[in-house]
Amino acid sequence: MSFRIGMLSRKAMAKEAEKEYDVVIVGSGPAGLTAAIYSARYMLDTVVIAGEIGGQMGETGYVENYPGFIRITGQELVKRFTDHVAHYKVPIQMDEVETIERDGEKFRVRTKRGITYKTKTVILAVGVKRRRLNVPGEQEYTGKGVSYCAPCDAPFFRGKVVAVVGGGDSAASAAILLADYASRVYLIHRRNELRAQPIYRKLLEENPKIEILWSRVVERLEGDTFLRKAVLKNRETGELEELELDGLFVEIGADPPREFLERIGVELDEQGYVKVGPDQSTSIPGIFAAGDCTTGSNKYKQIVTAAAEGAVAADAAYNYIIRKFPR
Numbered sequence: 001m002s003f004r005i006g007m008l009s010r011k012a013m014a015k016e017a018e019k020e021y022d023v024v025i026v027g028s029g030p031a032g033l034t035a036a037i038y039s040a041r042y043m044l045d046t047v048v049i050a051g052e053i054g055g056q057m058g059e060t061g062y063v064e065n066y067p068g069f070i071r072i073t074g075q076e077l078v079k080r081f082t083d084h085v086a087h088y089k090v091p092i093q094m095d096e097v098e099t100i101e102r103d104g105e106k107f108r109v110r111t112k113r114g115i116t117y118k119t120k121t122v123i124l125a126v127g128v129k130r131r132r133l134n135v136p137g138e139q140e141y142t143g144k145g146v147s148y149c150a151p152c153d154a155p156f157f158r159g160k161v162v163a164v165v166g167g168g169d170s171a172a173s174a175a176i177l178l179a180d181y182a183s184r185v186y187l188i189h190r191r192n193e194l195r196a197q198p199i200y201r202k203l204l205e206e207n208p209k210i211e212i213l214w215s216r217v218v219e220r221l222e223g224d225t226f227l228r229k230a231v232l233k234n235r236e237t238g239e240l241e242e243l244e245l246d247g248l249f250v251e252i253g254a255d256p257p258r259e260f261l262e263r264i265g266v267e268l269d270e271q272g273y274v275k276v277g278p279d280q281s282t283s284i285p286g287i288f289a290a291g292d293c294t295t296g297s298n299k300y301k302q303i304v305t306a307a308a309e310g311a312v313a314a315d316a317a318y319n320y321i322i323r324k325f326p327r
């Protein structure tokens with residue numbers, strides 16, 4: 001079998017329907033890709049199904065806390081992960097999982113493209129979905145100045161004025177990356193204290209191109225064919241202020257894909273994260289979960305913790321398979 005990232009032909013789809021996998025991994029962020037590497041090393045027949053490659057990792061500016069890399073872009077780190085998966089020849093199918101049904105002791109994973117994968121175990125590594133501001137103008141100017149991915153779109157804003165909304169690690173990391181391109185970067189945060197790791201405050205304050213606008217929320221976005229300004233509300237004075245800008249990056253966190261996870265039927269916590277045990281097992285035997293979509297790692301959402309959960313999930317899937325399906 002040769003390594004592939006892609007979509008199956010009709011002929012290959014028919015073949016797939018007859019085949020049985022040991023592990024189907026849903027999602028290709030750091031959790032899913034690490035699970036693929038570990039599953040392959042356990043010689044488990046593995047496939048990754050994902051709508052996109054890299055997840056949030058690919059949308060992160062500079063990553064400065066993944067061990068072994070003092071500073072690397074999220075997209076370069078995605079490439080390192082996928083090259084590693086390619087080394088073990090685990091296929092990555094670009095598709096979307098719609099349902100996972102029990103079939104005796106095993107599962108049938110059905111996708112949007114109409115393929116059914118039979119498998120002994122599943123690892124859910126579906127990550128989280130980015131929040132929207134939900135203000136007037138946001139939808140209208142998405143792709144016309146409003147962006148949700150700093151590393152993807154930063155080069156379009158060379159020499160321009162941009163703003164980032166949010167006060168967490170994602171917003172801080174996006175602002176620092178954007179300062180490499182833009183002439184001015186405003187960080188708009190709704191409180192007067194950052195949620196981001198303390199080192200980010202220092203890095204933001206040291207960067208002459210970055211200015212933090214504290215206690216502000218975006219009321220609406222305005223422009224013509226392109227975004228031209230954001231109307232902000234100062235939460236301390238109640239005053240409205242106009243901020244002229246060319247781009248606005250929304251980095252206000254993310255939520256697990258609750259509707260999808262409820263359809264699968266695994267037990268969730270009150271915020272919609274998949275409840276997992278120390279071995280990343282879910283409430284459904286044979287289904288494991290890893291990464292940002294879970295309650296694991298004390299809910300500390302980092303690339304390193306997602307990768308670790310992926311490794312643990314693959315190990316747990318291996319032990320489940322040898323116990324449940326002795327050869």
Ligand code: NAP
Pocket residue numbers: 060062063064065131132133165166167168169170171173190191194195196217251252253254299300301302
């Ligand atoms: P987050 O930590 O949940 O922070 C979201 C930020 O957006 C908060 O500052 C929040 O304000 C603000 N916010 C939320 N809803 C808002 C709204 N409607 N309007 C205005 N502001 C709003 O999300 P994140 O920064 O995406 O980080 C998620 C996880 O990924 C974290 O665990 C983080 O550590 C991790 N991460 C790590 C790195 C890294 O280590 N390099 C990089 C990126 C992400 P409040 O503070 O007032 O709640």
